[in-house]
Amino acid sequence: MKRKSHNQLIKITKTMSDRIHTLSGYFHEYQKSVTQPEEFWARIADSFHWKKRWDKVLDWNFEEPDVKWFVNAKLNITENILERHLYTIGDRPAIIWEPNDPNEEGRTLTYKELYKEVCKFSNVLQEKGIKKGDRVIIYMPMIPEAAIAMLACARIGAVHSVVFAGFSSSSLADRIEDCKAKAVLTSDGNFRGSKKIAVKAVVDEALEKATVDTVIVYQRTHQEVSMKSGRDFWWHELVEGVSEQHEAVETDSEDMLFILYTSGSTGKPKGVVHTVGGYMVYTKYSFENVFQYTPGDVYWCTADVGWITGHSYIVYGPLLAGATTLMFEGVPTFPDAGRFWSVVEKHQVNQFYTAPTAIRALQAHGTEPIEPYDLSSLKVLGSVGEPINEEAWNWYHTHVGKSRCPIVDTWWQTETGGILVSPIAGITPTKPAYATLPLPGIQLCIVDAEGNELKGNSVEGNLCVKFPWPSMIRTTYGDHERCKQTYFSTYKGMYFTGDGVKRDHDGYYRILGRVDDVINVSGHRMGTAEVENAINEHPLVVESAVVGYPHEVKGQGIYAYVICDMKNRTEENLTNEIKDTVSKIIGPIAKPDKIQIVSGLPKTRSGKIMRRILRKVAEGTVDNLGDTSTLLDPEVVQEIIEGRQ
Ligand code: 6R9
Numbered sequence: 001m002k003r004k005s006h007n008q009l010i011k012i013t014k015t016m017s018d019r020i021h022t023l024s025g026y027f028h029e030y031q032k033s034v035t036q037p038e039e040f041w042a043r044i045a046d047s048f049h050w051k052k053r054w055d056k057v058l059d060w061n062f063e064e065p066d067v068k069w070f071v072n073a074k075l076n077i078t079e080n081i082l083e084r085h086l087y088t089i090g091d092r093p094a095i096i097w098e099p100n101d102p103n104e105e106g107r108t109l110t111y112k113e114l115y116k117e118v119c120k121f122s123n124v125l126q127e128k129g130i131k132k133g134d135r136v137i138i139y140m141p142m143i144p145e146a147a148i149a150m151l152a153c154a155r156i157g158a159v160h161s162v163v164f165a166g167f168s169s170s171s172l173a174d175r176i177e178d179c180k181a182k183a184v185l186t187s188d189g190n191f192r193g194s195k196k197i198a199v200k201a202v203v204d205e206a207l208e209k210a211t212v213d214t215v216i217v218y219q220r221t222h223q224e225v226s227m228k229s230g231r232d233f234w235w236h237e238l239v240e241g242v243s244e245q246h247e248a249v250e251t252d253s254e255d256m257l258f259i260l261y262t263s264g265s266t267g268k269p270k271g272v273v274h275t276v277g278g279y280m281v282y283t284k285y286s287f288e289n290v291f292q293y294t295p296g297d298v299y300w301c302t303a304d305v306g307w308i309t310g311h312s313y314i315v316y317g318p319l320l321a322g323a324t325t326l327m328f329e330g331v332p333t334f335p336d337a338g339r340f341w342s343v344v345e346k347h348q349v350n351q352f353y354t355a356p357t358a359i360r361a362l363q364a365h366g367t368e369p370i371e372p373y374d375l376s377s378l379k380v381l382g383s384v385g386e387p388i389n390e391e392a393w394n395w396y397h398t399h400v401g402k403s404r405c406p407i408v409d410t411w412w413q414t415e416t417g418g419i420l421v422s423p424i425a426g427i428t429p430t431k432p433a434y435a436t437l438p439l440p441g442i443q444l445c446i447v448d449a450e451g452n453e454l455k456g457n458s459v460e461g462n463l464c465v466k467f468p469w470p471s472m473i474r475t476t477y478g479d480h481e482r483c484k485q486t487y488f489s490t491y492k493g494m495y496f497t498g499d500g501v502k503r504d505h506d507g508y509y510r511i512l513g514r515v516d517d518v519i520n521v522s523g524h525r526m527g528t529a530e531v532e533n534a535i536n537e538h539p540l541v542v543e544s545a546v547v548g549y550p551h552e553v554k555g556q557g558i559y560a561y562v563i564c565d566m567k568n569r570t571e572e573n574l575t576n577e578i579k580d581t582v583s584k585i586i587g588p589i590a591k592p593d594k595i596q597i598v599s600g601l602p603k604t605r606s607g608k609i610m611r612r613i614l615r616k617v618a619e620g621t622v623d624n625l626g627d628t629s630t631l632l633d634p635e636v637v638q639e640i641i642e643g644r645q
Contacts, residue, residue, distance in 0.1 A: 018044055020289050020424050026440075033440035034467075040441065041069070041470060045281045049084055050075045051250050054277075060468045062495065065488045068254050069278035069470045076248035077257065077280045078155040081319040082115040083248075089295070090115075093324045096298065097144050098343050100191040100330035109144055111322070114151075117144075119246035121152035124238045128183065128214045132157030132249055135179040135259065137212070138305075139163045139172060139203060141190035142329040145218045145235065146305045147315050149185045154257060154276075157249040161259040161271070164306025165190055165197075167587040169205035171269075175261050176210035178271055179477055183214040185235075189221030193334035200225040253277030259477045260308055262414040263527040264486055265498075265517040271477030272414050278470030279312075279417050280320060286418040286439055286471075287317030290408050291380050292425040297350040300326035301382075302340070302358065307524075308414040309384055312471075313353060317418070332358050338369035341400075345373040351425075352400070353382030353410075357522040359392045359400075360553045367399050375400065380425040382408045385523025386555045387511050393432040411435035411511050413497060414525075415487065417471030420444075421509050434508045443467040446503055451491040454503075462515055463501040464494040517611070519548030519556045524589050528611075531558060531592065534585035538578050540564045545601050545609050546592070549618035557593035559618035561601060561640065571597055594618075594645040600636040602628070613637060617644055 020026045033040040038057035045054075054073035060066065085092075090112040097107040109117065130136060136153050138160055140146040146162070153160040163175050176184065184207070190197040200217055204226060207215070217225065218235040227234075257276045261269040293299055299318055303309035305327075318325035326347055332340050340362065344352060362369070381401050383393075388409055397407055407430055410422040420442045421435040428436050438444050446454045446461040454461050465472075472495065476483040490496040500512035514520060517528045528546040535544040542563040551557035562578065569577070575595040583591050602610045616625055622641050628634055 018047060018285060018288070020427060020440075023427050023429075026424055026427060026437075029440045030438070034443060037441065037467065041281065044285050045070060045277075048075070048080050048280065054253065058468065062468075062488055062493050065484060065495075067468045067472060067474060069275075069281070069468070070253040073253040073277055074250050075253065075277060075280070076155060076157075076251055077276050077316070077320075078118060078151050079248050080280060081151065081316075082111065082118060085111040085322045086115060089322050092296075092322070094319060095144050095147060096324060096326045096347055098326060098328045098330070098347065100193070100334065102335065102339070102342065107144060114148070114319075116244040117148045118151045118155060119244050120239045120242045121148050122155040122246040123242045124216070125152055125156055125158065125183075127238075128216075128233075130156065130158050130182055130214075132251070133256070134158045134183075135161060135181045137161050137163055137172070137176055137179075137181045137184045139165055139184060139186045139199065140218065140305075141165055141187055141192075141199065141220060142304060142327055143187070143218070143220060144327060145187075147319075147327065150258075150305070150311075150315055151319075155246065155248050157251045157255065159256045159258060161261070162306050162311070163261070164304055164587075165199055166306070166589055168584055169202045170209070170585050171587055172202060173206040173209040174269070175271075176206060176212060178261075179259055181212050183216065184212050185216050185218075187218040187220040188225045189223045191221060191329060193331045196221055196223060198223070251276050254474070258311065260311065260414055262308075263518060263525045263530055265527055265529065267527065267529040267533045269527075269530065270479070270482060270486070272473050273475045273477050274417050274471065275474050278472070279316070282418045282441075282469060282471035283312045283317035284320035287313060287323070288321050289424055289439065290410060290419055290422050291351045291353070291382065292427070293318070293321060293323050293351060295322065296324075297379070298324050298326060298347050298377075299351040299353075300328070300343070300347070300349045301353040302328060302332070303353075303355070303384070308417070309353075312418050332362060333365075336369060337362055337365035338372065341370050341373035341375060344375055344378060348377040350377055351380040351382065352378055353384065355385040355523040356383055356388040356392050357386065357554055359383070359388070359396050360555075363392060363395045364553065370399055375402065378405050380408060381405050382410055384410045384412070386520045387513055388433055390432040397432075406430060409433070409435045411499075411509070415473040416469070416497075417473070420465070420469070421511075431508055434504070434510045436508050438509070441469045444509070445494060446501060447491050447494070457503055457507050458505050460502040460512070461500070462491075463497045463499045463511070464491055465497070466494050519546075519558065521548070521551075521556055521558060521589065522554045526558065526590055530586065531560070531582060531590050534582040534590065535560055535562060535578055535592070537585055538564070538581045540567055540569070540574065541578065543601060545611065545614055547611055547615045547618050549594075549615070551593065554593075558590070559594045559596070559614075559645070560592040561596050561598050561614055563598055563600065566597075596640070596643055596645045598636070598640055598643065600633055600639075602637050602640070603632050604630050605632055614640070617641055620644070
């Protein structure tokens with residue numbers, strides 16, 4: 001026992017040496033990571049617990065693509081979260097849970113308690129016949145059990161796929177089917193603001209289309225739900241009397257850890273696959289460095305576990321680092337617009353990580369809701385999900401950070417697994433709206449439309465990465481060709497991000513937004529084709545085209561041009577019906593903000609919709625439509641301009 005804790009201490013001391021403390025230290029580490037990437041990552045990886053060390057650090061080829069990190073190493077990621085911390089910081093809070101209603105008592109799980117809960121639920125899953133490699137869907141609200149469910153899957157080697165609990169039953173059914181899940185873990189309902197939302201009922205509806213063997217339901221709201229005998233079980237009944245010990249299953253470094261579905265420029269969401277070893281190493285490393293987390297700090301990321309930010313920077317990164325991670329069930333404006341700040345004060349939050357859309361929404365309420373609260377515990381502020389405009393950056397900096405907290409504007413994606421471009425808090429000098437510099441190990445490249453690398457500073461183009469990093473996407477589930485086509489074929493030998501970027505005269509990166517048909521609504525990715533497919537499901541819709549337009553709070557709003565057969569409907573009735581259809585098919589987050597009924601769409605002679613024109617009309621910049629001479633029916637453009645919403 002003594003010996004074990006001694007080893008643990010050595011590891012923790014070693015971990016601290018992976019920390020960047022100065023700007024010259026950052027440049028030094030960056031340089032090392034580029035000239036000797038394998039040595040660099042081996043050193044970082046050495047501070048983890050591996051059941052068997054790797055034979056080779058990296059094997060890669062971006063043509064296929066085929067990327068392997070820590071080849072043939074064996075481990076269980078949850079041992080690096082749980083066992084690793086038991087003897088050293090077992091009594092430290094791992095998860096602090098703040099409920100939706102401030103009058104309800106919250107919960108705190110120490111590392112020891114988290115260990116017990118994860119072990120118990122791992123035993124439950126195995127008793128239900130779930131084995132290594134099986135896929136498990138998690139469709140749950142923001143409660144500690146969502147994290148427990150993820151970790152229990154990881155502990156038994158099962159592959160979790162968390163589906164954001166705001167998605168509709170048909171989105172859920174598609175995901176269950178795509179990954180052929182064996183089980184769904186869910187809750188009876190969900191509290192969000194003043195609403196009580198049915199969750200199990202959505203699962204029931206999804207399971208009319210897709211099938212699984214087992215459904216496990218956590219009781220959160222105590223609302224009435226139907227339980228199908230032999231398939232549906234109560235979480236609290238299953239864990240009763242179950243052993244609090246569980247031996248973690250050995251996984252390979254390249255075994256799948258999770259699948260997370262995300263929108264692309266084509267209609268169907270793709271299952272981004274992340275694997276165990278590299279994801280573990282990169283999320284912890286990036287978490288500790290970007291946020292400059294020090295032991296004892298309370299860190300809060302306001303994302304939902306249904307998105308990649310929740311995976312990497314609520315659950316895995318912080319817990320691997322032995323941090324205290326706060327999980328919040330509610331919304332920023334309930335019971336009032338001061339809720340975030342009251343939580344910061346209550347739990348003495350040190351690092352606060354949120355999205356520009358939340359900042360803008362709160363900015364609209366003015367500074368009054370902030371004033372009653374003591375925010376002096378804050379040390380670092382973070383931003384993620386979309387470009388942060390200068391105004392929101394300045395407001396965040398002045399009113400939340402009181403001009404003394406560095407802001408880390410972190411750029412990354414579901415596919416990148418972790419933060420790739422970001423300041424190191426308090427170390428990298430920041431500039432409003434700039435994600436600044438790549439983290440160690442990240443070799444960025446800006447290319448023009450032909451794929452030529454744009455070298456030097458003061459250039460603008462498409463953002464690519466030319467060398468692998470440990471937490472990168474390995475494949476798209478069940479369709480490797482799609483992964484190859486989407487990310488590795490546009491520019492030979494490079495991972496293409498889909499984002500436009502500028503590198504300024506200082507070599508700082510500013511992300512300019514998507515260059516493909518993906519729009520970013522409140523930090524949520526939405527494929528225009530996906531929204532169009534949903535709109536087209538309405539029986540009276542003939543054709544539609546969706547574009548993004550600048551929206552004050554959401555960053556981008558959804559603007560839909562729809563050709564339809566009006567029958568006896570008024571325009572208002574029809575647009576409401578279309579919004580409901582989209583809500584039902586994808587979820588409320590995909591509901592168009594504006595719908596314009598049109599008699600035709602601007603198409604080229606080859607039948608391609610000229611989205612450039614539709615985007616300009618939606619933006620209101622109609623005096624500069626560019627060349628419209630290749631259009632089949634130029635008159636339609638005038639009609640569209642006149643009918644602009
Ligand atoms: C983590 C996450 C990825 C897309 C990405 C980009 C946009 C994310 C950003 C940002 C500018 C930032 N994005 N962070 N744009 N500055 N700091 O959001 O993943 O949901 O997959 O979205 O979000 O366009 O390509 P994901």
